[in-house]
Amino acid sequence: MPLRPDPLRAEGSPGPRTAGIILAAGGSRRLGRPKQMLPYGGGVLLDAVLATARDCAFGQTVLALGGAAAEVERTVDTSGCDVVLNPDFGEGCASSIATALAVLHPDTGAVVLLLGDQPGVRAASVRAVLGALQPTSARAAGIAVCRYDDGVGHPMAFARRLLPDLAALHGDKAVWKLLAQRADDVVEVRTPGPVPPDVDTEDDYRRLLAGLLGAL
Secondary structure, three states, X not given: OXXXXXXXXOOOOOOOEXXXXXXXXXXXXXXXXXXXXXXXXXXXXXXXXXXXXXXXXXXXXXXXXXXXXXXXXXXXXXXXXXXXXXXXXXHOHHHHHHHHHOOOOOOEEEEEEEEOOOOOOOHHHHHXXXXXXXXXXXXXXXXXXXXXXXXXXXXXXXXXXXXHHHHOOOOOOHHHHHHHHOHHHEEEEEOOOOOOOOOOOHHHHHHHHHHHHHOX
């Protein structure tokens, strides 16, 4: 089955190449077991996130692994992904972002960050934030984020000119600090519903499963 075109490439146009970075390197310290491998739907949590990424038809998909990397690679279908291992995953997600950025195709024009423990993000939301980076005036936005009913959240898209800023981040919540520092560069994309939940604890996981059952 043919893939959908790259979301920022109009048909017949050489437009910017997009990349998706999936951050799935966490050590799951609070949960006590690999959250990437938690049963979810017909597979595991990371399967659902990868399915969303495939639906987006990025020009390149980079999967950053660290904690439980060997188990993930044995169990999860990572086909279509460039898998990178982050030995410094314990230092926070910024180290995984930097590891992933290092393998991007040189003509990448925009990057979307996806969390490996947030299966509720939709491909339509990814396409919306990518679309928000397209120039509508003399200066295009550098960062696009989703504005849900209850706050700002992922997916987040970054234009090429912001990639050096991303690569220079340190720590676990550094992306949010970058959003605050570059507030004039940020555009919010109205996205219906609450921020999709991620999983850090057993309670988070129970709530996620309850929401999945409620949607059936």
